Amino acid sequence: MAKSGKGSKIVVWALVGGLVAGLGGFGVTNFGSSLGNVGSVGKTPIPVDAYARALRGELDALSAQMGTTVSFADAAQMGIEQRALGQVVVGATLDNETGRIGVSVGDKSVAEQIMDIPAFKGTSGKFDRETYKFALDRAGLNESEFEDQLRRESARTFLQGAVAGAVKPSQDYINTLLTYIGQQRDVTYIVLNTKDMPTDQPLPTDAQVEAFYQEHIADFTLPERKAITYIEMTPSMLADSVEVDQAMLQQAYDDNKDKYYTPERRLVERLVYPDAETAAAAKTRLDAGEVTFEELAKERGLELADLDLGDVSLDDLDSAGETVFAAAADTVVGPLDSNFGPALFRVNAVLPEQVTTFEEAEPELREEFAIDRARRVIEQKAEELNDMLAAGATLEELASETEAKVGTIEYYDGLTSDIAGYPEFRDIAGALSNEDFPEIHQLNDGGIFAARVDGTLEPTPRPLDEVRDEVVLAWQTAEMQALLRAEAETVKAALEANNMATLDAYTIETAQHVGRGQMLPNTPAVLNAHIFEMEQDAIDLVDGEEKIAIVRLDGVSDPDMESEEVVQMRGFLEQQAASQTAEALFQAYLTALRDDAGVQLNQTAMNAVKAQFQ
Structure with missing residues (x-):
C-alpha cells in the first residue's frame, strides 16, 4: 500500500481543483448509468461522468485563456475533444495497470489527505464533515465517488513515480551540454565592406551581359505560373460615376472644422523660479544685457532641453497665454504665473494659424464620399454578380454587361503587382485550380473580384531585353563581391604569414571571451556560428x-565548472534533462500499457455527452 506523501498531496490539490472548485455551478450533468461508459481500457471502464468532467475542464481552461466564454463548437475546432479523451484514456490506462498489479491506497491515507484539504475545513480551521459534504454536493459528487477517485489518483501517482521518479541524467551528458553552452572563443578579425571598394565600376560589355545572363538563367526565370482571367470592381473604378450631394460635403466640412483649422501656435521655453522677486531680478539682468537666457538657465542648473515646451497653443499656457502670444518671436516675457511657479517665457518662433477653406477641402471630401458610396454600390452588386456566375455567365460576359473590368495575369507565389497586390486575391489565386468555378470574393478596399484558371505555364526565362538592367546590376554586384574576396584572400595570406606590417591600412579587431550566440558589431551574421566550428x-x-570577415581563432576556453554561474546552470540542466527523460519514459510506458490492454470507445455515449454542451 502506498504511503501518503508530497506526490499524493499534489494529486489531491489537482483533484480538488478540478472536481470541487472547477465544477461548482457549471452545470455538469450526472449522466447516471443509462449511457453506460464512453469506453474502456482493458477491464477498466471510462465513465461518462469522467469524460464530461474532462470536457468541462478543457472548456473552462480555454475560456480563461481567451478571456471570454468560448462556445463548445468553437472549442471543438481547437481540439478540446481530443484532449479530454486523451485525459480519460490515460487515467483508465493507469487504473487498469494499478488494478492488475495490486497497487492501492488505504483508507487511512485517504482520510489523512481529505482532512488536510483547506476547502473541507470549517471556521475552526479543522476538517468539517458538513463543509465536506456541501463542497461535494456542489460538484455533483457523493463521498464514496470522491474518495474512490482520490484513491485512484493517488495510486496513479505512485505508479508514475515508480516508473519515472528516479530518473537521473548522465553527468557526461550534462558536462557536454555545459561545455557547449559555456565555451568561449578569442578571435582576431578584419571586416571588408563593399562600400569601401571603388565605386567607379565599368559597365559590362554586351558579351559579358549575355554570358552572365546564360550562366545565371535560373535567377531570371519565371516560375511555374497559373494563367488566370479575372474580373474586378473597386470603389476607385466607380468613384467618378457615382453622384455626391453637395450639401453633404458642406455638412461634413462643418462637422470637422478642427480638421481644417489649426490655431496659431508658438515654440516656447519656460524658465521657472522659486518666487516672483527672483524671477523679476533675472528678467532685469536679462533686459540690461548682463546675462543671456542660456546663462540664466545654467544658473538654475538646467539645460535648454529642460525648458523646452515644444509647440503650444494659447490655452496650453493658462493665464500666461495672452502675454506670451502677444510677444514677438525671439523675445522673453515675464515673470508670469505657471503651474510650477513664476517663470520667464522665451518665444522662439511663431507658427501662424492654418485654415483650409471649403473650396480647398472639397476635392478630398468629394473623393471620400464617392469612394464610400461606391463601396455601397459594389456591396449591392456582389450578390447579383454571384448569381450571374452561378447561372453560367462567363467572366467576359460579366465585364461586358456590368461595370466590372476583365483582365489576365500570370500568377505565381510572391507576385504582388496589379491585382496580386491584394492579399485576398493572392490567397484565392494560390488555391485556385482548373476545376474551380469563378466566385465573387471581397477585397480589403471594399472591391470585389472573381477569377478563373485558364491553364498552367511552365517555368520560362524572361527575355534578356526585359531584364537587362537587372542582369547588369547582378553582374556588378558579383564583380564587386569577387574583388572583395580577392582582397580578403590577400589579407588572409598576410595573416597566415604573420606579416602584420602589410595590414596597416586595415582595422584589426580583437575580441576575447566571445560566447556562443554573441554577435560582434559590423560582422557577418554567421560569424559567431563559424568561429565555434x-x-x-x-x-x-x-x-x-x-x-x-577574415577571422583567426586565437584561443578556446572551457567554462569553469566550479563557478557559481555554471553550478546554477548545471542544476537547471539536470532538472530539465531529468524531467524530459522521465516524461519520455513515462509516455513510452503508457503507450505500451495501452496497446497491451487495448482501448474500446463508445462513440454513441461520447456523442451524448457532447450534446449536453451544445
Whole structure:
C-alpha cells in the first residue's frame, strides 16, 4: 500500500481543483448509468461522468485563456475533444495497470489527505464533515465517488513515480551540454565592406551581359505560373460615376472644422523660479544685457532641453497665454504665473494659424464620399454578380454587361503587382485550380473580384531585353563581391604569414571571451556560428551580405565548472534533462500499457455527452 506523501498531496490539490472548485455551478450533468461508459481500457471502464468532467475542464481552461466564454463548437475546432479523451484514456490506462498489479491506497491515507484539504475545513480551521459534504454536493459528487477517485489518483501517482521518479541524467551528458553552452572563443578579425571598394565600376560589355545572363538563367526565370482571367470592381473604378450631394460635403466640412483649422501656435521655453522677486531680478539682468537666457538657465542648473515646451497653443499656457502670444518671436516675457511657479517665457518662433477653406477641402471630401458610396454600390452588386456566375455567365460576359473590368495575369507565389497586390486575391489565386468555378470574393478596399484558371505555364526565362538592367546590376554586384574576396584572400595570406606590417591600412579587431550566440558589431551574421566550428589558430573567410570577415581563432576556453554561474546552470540542466527523460519514459510506458490492454470507445455515449454542451 502506498504511503501518503508530497506526490499524493499534489494529486489531491489537482483533484480538488478540478472536481470541487472547477465544477461548482457549471452545470455538469450526472449522466447516471443509462449511457453506460464512453469506453474502456482493458477491464477498466471510462465513465461518462469522467469524460464530461474532462470536457468541462478543457472548456473552462480555454475560456480563461481567451478571456471570454468560448462556445463548445468553437472549442471543438481547437481540439478540446481530443484532449479530454486523451485525459480519460490515460487515467483508465493507469487504473487498469494499478488494478492488475495490486497497487492501492488505504483508507487511512485517504482520510489523512481529505482532512488536510483547506476547502473541507470549517471556521475552526479543522476538517468539517458538513463543509465536506456541501463542497461535494456542489460538484455533483457523493463521498464514496470522491474518495474512490482520490484513491485512484493517488495510486496513479505512485505508479508514475515508480516508473519515472528516479530518473537521473548522465553527468557526461550534462558536462557536454555545459561545455557547449559555456565555451568561449578569442578571435582576431578584419571586416571588408563593399562600400569601401571603388565605386567607379565599368559597365559590362554586351558579351559579358549575355554570358552572365546564360550562366545565371535560373535567377531570371519565371516560375511555374497559373494563367488566370479575372474580373474586378473597386470603389476607385466607380468613384467618378457615382453622384455626391453637395450639401453633404458642406455638412461634413462643418462637422470637422478642427480638421481644417489649426490655431496659431508658438515654440516656447519656460524658465521657472522659486518666487516672483527672483524671477523679476533675472528678467532685469536679462533686459540690461548682463546675462543671456542660456546663462540664466545654467544658473538654475538646467539645460535648454529642460525648458523646452515644444509647440503650444494659447490655452496650453493658462493665464500666461495672452502675454506670451502677444510677444514677438525671439523675445522673453515675464515673470508670469505657471503651474510650477513664476517663470520667464522665451518665444522662439511663431507658427501662424492654418485654415483650409471649403473650396480647398472639397476635392478630398468629394473623393471620400464617392469612394464610400461606391463601396455601397459594389456591396449591392456582389450578390447579383454571384448569381450571374452561378447561372453560367462567363467572366467576359460579366465585364461586358456590368461595370466590372476583365483582365489576365500570370500568377505565381510572391507576385504582388496589379491585382496580386491584394492579399485576398493572392490567397484565392494560390488555391485556385482548373476545376474551380469563378466566385465573387471581397477585397480589403471594399472591391470585389472573381477569377478563373485558364491553364498552367511552365517555368520560362524572361527575355534578356526585359531584364537587362537587372542582369547588369547582378553582374556588378558579383564583380564587386569577387574583388572583395580577392582582397580578403590577400589579407588572409598576410595573416597566415604573420606579416602584420602589410595590414596597416586595415582595422584589426580583437575580441576575447566571445560566447556562443554573441554577435560582434559590423560582422557577418554567421560569424559567431563559424568561429565555434574553427580549429585553434585557423584563419578563415566568412561571407556576409556586402561584407567579408577574415577571422583567426586565437584561443578556446572551457567554462569553469566550479563557478557559481555554471553550478546554477548545471542544476537547471539536470532538472530539465531529468524531467524530459522521465516524461519520455513515462509516455513510452503508457503507450505500451495501452496497446497491451487495448482501448474500446463508445462513440454513441461520447456523442451524448457532447450534446449536453451544445
